[in-house]
Amino acid sequence: MNYWLLKSEPSVFGIDELAKAPRKTTSWEGVRNFQARNFMRDGMAKGDQAFFYHSSCDVPGVAGIVTIVRAGYPDGSAFDPDSEYYDPKCIKDNPTWYAVDVRLDEKLDPAITLETLRMHSTRELKDLLILRRGNRLSVTPVTKREWDFILSLREVPTRVRPRPNSVKK
Numbered sequence: 001m002n003y004w005l006l007k008s009e010p011s012v013f014g015i016d017e018l019a020k021a022p023r024k025t026t027s028w029e030g031v032r033n034f035q036a037r038n039f040m041r042d043g044m045a046k047g048d049q050a051f052f053y054h055s056s057c058d059v060p061g062v063a064g065i066v067t068i069v070r071a072g073y074p075d076g077s078a079f080d081p082d083s084e085y086y087d088p089k090c091i092k093d094n095p096t097w098y099a100v101d102v103r104l105d106e107k108l109d110p111a112i113t114l115e116t117l118r119m120h121s122t123r124e125l126k127d128l129l130i131l132r133r134g135n136r137l138s139v140t141p142v143t144k145r146e147w148d149f150i151l152s153l154r155e156v157p158t159r160v161r162p163r164p165n166s167v168k169k
Contacts, residue, residue: 003142004051004142008138009055018052027100028102029076029077030077035137043141049067068101117130
């Protein structure tokens with residue numbers, strides 16, 4: 001199994017829209033970067049897991065966890081002239097762009113913020129691509145070690161402890 005980070009702007013498509021999708025599943029389409037395309041086409045497999053990351057928003061960060069439920073296939077939006085992701089150079093016999101299908105497993109509330117990830121960027125997450133200056137890829141690999149560490153950053157609800165009985169004098 002491989003691990004990934006998928007970035008999306010919540011103003012375009014966020015975790016809440018995925019949660020409302022039928023079977024909490026949708027295609028991850030519209031990726032128009034060759035390196036990210038290669039990850040989707042050649043690297044992602046059914047059963048892989050990914051962080052759903054909100055970018056370009058007030059509080060960027062890991063908003064949820066998804067599973068890849070369909071490996072890379074030609075991105076139909078590239079062939080659709082009515083789609084904002086239409087690419088007139090893309091031909092069906094030799095597609096340029098690919099998509100994968102993802103299913104929401106868990107919404108993280110609160111999200112694991114970019115600020116929290118950066119707090120660990122000199123040690124545990126020193127190689128995490130999302131933290132590298134100038135990285136704008138919408139699809140990046142995550143190592144198992146990074147995956148497990150990021151999961152450990154989830155906020156665990158604190159239990160309310162009963163106040164001790166006051167001692168009467």
